[in-house]
Amino acid sequence: MDTGDTAFVLISAALVMFMTPGLALFYGGMVRAKNVLATVMQSFFTIGLVSVLWVLVGYSLAFGPDKGGLIGGLDYVGFANVGQAPNPDLSPTIPHIAYACFQMFFAVITPALITGAFAERMKFSAFALFTTLWLLIVYAPLAHWVWAPGGWLREFGALDFAGGTVVHMNAGFAALAAAIVIGKRRGFLKEAMLPHALPFTVLGAGILWFGWFGFNAGSALAANGLAATAFIATNTATGAALLGWCLVDWLKRRKTTTLGAASGAVAGLVAITPAAGYVGPMGAMAIGFAAGIVCALAVGLKYRFGYDDALDVVGVHGIGGMLGALLIGVFATTAVNSAGADGLLAGGGLTLLGKQAVAVLVTLAFSGIVSFILLKLVDLVVGLRVSEEEELAGLDIGEHEEAGYAFTEGGGGTAPMPAPAPASSSATIRVPQGDSA
Amino acid sequence: MKLVVAVIKPFKLDEVKAALEGVGIQGLTVTDARGFGRQKGHTEVYRGAEYQVELLPKTRIEVLVDDEAADDVVKAVVAGARTGAIGDGKVWVLPVEQALRIRTGEMGVDAL
Numbered sequence: 001m002d003t004g005d006t007a008f009v010l011i012s013a014a015l016v017m018f019m020t021p022g023l024a025l026f027y028g029g030m031v032r033a034k035n036v037l038a039t040v041m042q043s044f045f046t047i048g049l050v051s052v053l054w055v056l057v058g059y060s061l062a063f064g065p066d067k068g069g070l071i072g073g074l075d076y077v078g079f080a081n082v083g084q085a086p087n088p089d090l091s092p093t094i095p096h097i098a099y100a101c102f103q104m105f106f107a108v109i110t111p112a113l114i115t116g117a118f119a120e121r122m123k124f125s126a127f128a129l130f131t132t133l134w135l136l137i138v139y140a141p142l143a144h145w146v147w148a149p150g151g152w153l154r155e156f157g158a159l160d161f162a163g164g165t166v167v168h169m170n171a172g173f174a175a176l177a178a179a180i181v182i183g184k185r186r187g188f189l190k191e192a193m194l195p196h197a198l199p200f201t202v203l204g205a206g207i208l209w210f211g212w213f214g215f216n217a218g219s220a221l222a223a224n225g226l227a228a229t230a231f232i233a234t235n236t237a238t239g240a241a242l243l244g245w246c247l248v249d250w251l252k253r254r255k256t257t258t259l260g261a262a263s264g265a266v267a268g269l270v271a272i273t274p275a276a277g278y279v280g281p282m283g284a285m286a287i288g289f290a291a292g293i294v295c296a297l298a299v300g301l302k303y304r305f306g307y308d309d310a311l312d313v314v315g316v317h318g319i320g321g322m323l324g325a326l327l328i329g330v331f332a333t334t335a336v337n338s339a340g341a342d343g344l345l346a347g348g349g350l351t352l353l354g355k356q357a358v359a360v361l362v363t364l365a366f367s368g369i370v371s372f373i374l375l376k377l378v379d380l381v382v383g384l385r386v387s388e389e390e391e392l393a394g395l396d397i398g399e400h401e402e403a404g405y406a407f408t409e410g411g412g413g414t415a416p417m418p419a420p421a422p423a424s425s426s427a428t429i430r431v432p433q434g435d436s437a
Numbered sequence: 438m439k440l441v442v443a444v445i446k447p448f449k450l451d452e453v454k455a456a457l458e459g460v461g462i463q464g465l466t467v468t469d470a471r472g473f474g475r476q477k478g479h480t481e482v483y484r485g486a487e488y489q490v491e492l493l494p495k496t497r498i499e500v501l502v503d504d505e506a507a508d509d510v511v512k513a514v515v516a517g518a519r520t521g522a523i524g525d526g527k528v529w530v531l532p533v534e535q536a537l538r539i540r541t542g543e544m545g546v547d548a549l
Contacts, residue, residue, distance in 0.1 A: 192488045194481065252485065259483055299484045312484060430487040 001086055002093040005222040009094050009102050012218025015211045016105035020047050020112050022207025026266070027116050029200030030259075030311050032193060034394025035120045036404035042115040042127055049128065050108040053135055055079050058107055059100050061140035063090060066150025071141050076100075089149040091221045102218060103143070110139055110167045114371075116311030117175035118182045118384075120193075121391055124399045126384045133374050134174065138367055142166050146359070158359035159332065159340055159352070161230065162219035164274025164325045165363040172318020173364050174371035175309060181375040182384045184308035186391050189429055193310075198258055205262035209238055212269045216276040229336055230276035234269065237276075237288025241268025244292020260296065267295035267316050271324035275331065278340040283331030287324060295320050300432035325360050329353025438533040438546065439507040440499060444470060445518040445526040447496040453517030460509045462500055463549060470497040476523040495526065501536060503546055 024043035031039045050058070057077050064072030075081050079100065087096040111131045118127070145151040146158070146166050153165075160166060185193065195201065216234040220227035245264025246256045271291030272284055279287065299315035302308065309315065329352045332343035342348030378384060385391070390398035397403060445453055450467065457465060471492040478491040502510050507530050514528050538548040 192490065194488060194490075195483060249482075249485075253482060255482070257482060257484075263484060296485065300486075303486070428489040428491070430489070432485045 001095070002222070005093040005224075006095060006098055008223035008227065009091075009098050009218055009221055012214035013098070013102040013105055015214025016102070016109070016218065017047070017211075019208050019211035019215065020044070020105070020109045022204045022211055023109060023112055024204070025200045026204030026208060026262070027119065027201075027311050029197040029202075029204065030116075030195040031119055032394070033196040033405060034396055036196065036396065037402055038124070038395035038399050039115070039119050041124070041400060042119075043112040045128070046112040046115075046131060047108050049131060050111065050135055051104060053132060054100075054104045054107050058135055058140055059103065061136060062107070062143040063100070063103065063148050066144070066148060069150055069152035069155065070144070072144050072148060093222055099221070102221075106163055106167055106215070107135060107139055107143070110163075110171050111135055111174075113168070113171035113313060113317055114174045114178060116313040117178045117309045119310040120395065121185050121310075121385055122182060123383060123386050124395075125382045126378050129382060130178075130374060130378045133378070134371060137374060138174065138370050139166070139170065142170055142363065142366060145362075153359050153362065156355060156358065157341070157352075158355045159278055159328050160274045160325065160359065161277035162216045162273045164270070164321045164328075165359050168270045168273060168317040168321030169325065169360065169363045170321075170367045172314050172316075172321055173368040175313035176307070176318060177368050177371040178375055179302070179307040179309040179314070181372060181379065184306075185310060186388060188308045189303075189431065192429060195259065198262075202258055202262045205265050209265055209269060212238075212273075216273060220277060226277055226337060229280075232281050233276045233279055233284035234272050236281045237272035237284040237291070238265050238268035240285045240288035241265060241271065241292035241295075244268075244289045245296040246292075248293055248296035263299070263312070263316060264292040264296065267291045267320045270317050270320035271295075271327070273321070274325045275328045277337050278328055278332040278343075280331075280333065280336050283333070283345075287327045287331060290327065291320050291323055294323055303431040322360050322364070325356050325363075326353065329356040438536055438549065439502055439504055440531040440533050441502060441507060441510045441514065441528065442531065443498050443514045443518065443526060443528040444472060444495050445498065445514070446520070446524060447494055449518045449520070449525075450496050450498070453498065453514055456513040456517035457500065457510065460506070460513045462502065462506075462510060464501070466499040468497045468499075470495045474524065474527070493524065501533065501549055503549060 020043050024040040028036050028040040060074050060076035061072050064076045067073050082096050082100050084095045086092050091099040111134055143166050145153040146160050212234055213231055217227040217231040220230055242261050242264040245260045249257050249260040268288040268291050271287050275287055295316050298319040299312040330344045332340050333346035334340055334342050341352045343352050386398055472495050473491050478493055481488045481490050500510055511528050519525055536548040537544050
């Protein structure tokens with residue numbers, strides 16, 4: 001047991017916890033004012049819900065003793081047998097309970113990420129039921145496959161330092177399923193759905209960036225050089241991705257956008273996540289810059305394919321996570337981490353890239369298909385969508401009986417329900433049809 | 438009596454108000470408004486999607502004045518609101534039949 005490692009991992013766990021309120025702001029700023037609370041609530045509520053699920057059964061399913069490479073056993077239900085002594089298979093230098101806490105906040109943020117796809121139209125009850133089922137049926141098994149001793153993808157040799165597949169691709173492709181199953185927001189592409197408070201979004205991106213040092217450096221599970229390597233890889237990739245997205249904006253219209261800068265930073269954080277402990281700073285820079293450019297173009301895919309991924313979870317987390325997972329196969333080097341592998345540029349040939357591609361395809365298929373089924377199930381049980389009237393009036397009043405902003409003393413700005421704006425009232429919309437992908 | 442109504446750029450409100458005080462007005466009503474004129478809005482871009490925003494934020498002001506003061510008030514609004522660029526807004530003058538100060542019951546010009 002190492003007290004320095006323990007201190008570092010516990011602080012990292014708290015940093016990762018802070019990412020989810022950051023995500024609430026990141027998403028909350030991007031929706032319309034009438035849906036700000038419903039959007040913020042989906043992230044914030046998830047902290048409570050998944051914290052409880054994790055202690056009850058989630059941790060055990062993910063990290064309990066291996067059953068056939070597919071799932072963890074029930075030995076850790078209720079955190080039974082999760083003690084103060086280290087578990088040598090999971091984290092030899094810190095208390096087992098510290099490891100379980102650190103992992104808990106990864107499980108919290110992953111389903112919260114998905115909420116951006118179905119923002120502004122899903123019932124709260126449907127969201128809560130879906131999040132519960134998804135955590136136990138999609139997240140826990142995938143975390144087991146990739147990270148737990150005996151998990152089949154880990155034994156296969158695919159690398160995922162801090163959750164590019166388990167967290168980001170997983171959320172990204174569940175998001176794609178969600179956008180398809182729940183359908184478009186009413187008025188999508190017919191009326192303007194503008195972000196109502198981008199300063200929230202930029203602040204949220206900043207909090208995510210800060211918390212991500214816990215996510216990635218903390219995934220070293222020790223206060224050591226590898227943690228420092230992951231730290232600089234994380235920051236370098238994020239800076240480069242911010243520049244990459246701004247470059248795309250600049251080339252298109254000779255303007256940079258704050259939403260582009262915030263989105264670029266998040267895309268870089270996503271893409272470096274699986275690679276942070278396997279690449280040097282220059283590899284990280286390349287991965288981040290690529291992510292900024294690719295994700296800036298990928299957010300246009302929804303217009304081409306006609307799905308309403310409201311806050312671009314697919315374009316940023318799905319595509320960014322996939323890009324990072326694949327580029328490990330190019331930039332990984334054992335000079336950085338002897339427990340990793342050599343990618344293409346370090347003379348490792350195509351072996352690692354092939355294994356990464358398998359991990360990507362497995363994640364994409366498993367997450368996409370099982371999430372699709374779960375969403376259909378939730379739709380049958382409680383119904384996914386709010387009513388048309390509620391959607392027009394906003395989910396803050398409809399789902400929570402509150403208004404995000406009260407500018408007068410007579411109650412919130414949107415109560416009682418205002419007449420919906422005519423479809424073409426205030427804007428015409430031109431989306432990147434031809435220049436995406 | 439006349440009602441002078443103007444729709445101006447929101448950031449010119451302080452200058453218009455100062456100019457109106459300079460010609461001795463006793464009161465002013467200000468409302469946030471949205472609208473378009475011949476310039477038809479501006480473009481906003483979010484993650485590469487372009488939105489032509491046709492209704493722009495404007496500020497609407499109303500001043501109730503004596504007949505003789507109306508021209509000076511209009512001139513003051515123009516002096517305060519003009520930038521020379523498109524979207525500076527418009528001023529118009531309406532006749533007013535009656536006015537009444539609620540607290541005292543004074544009517545007509547006495548109520549101004």
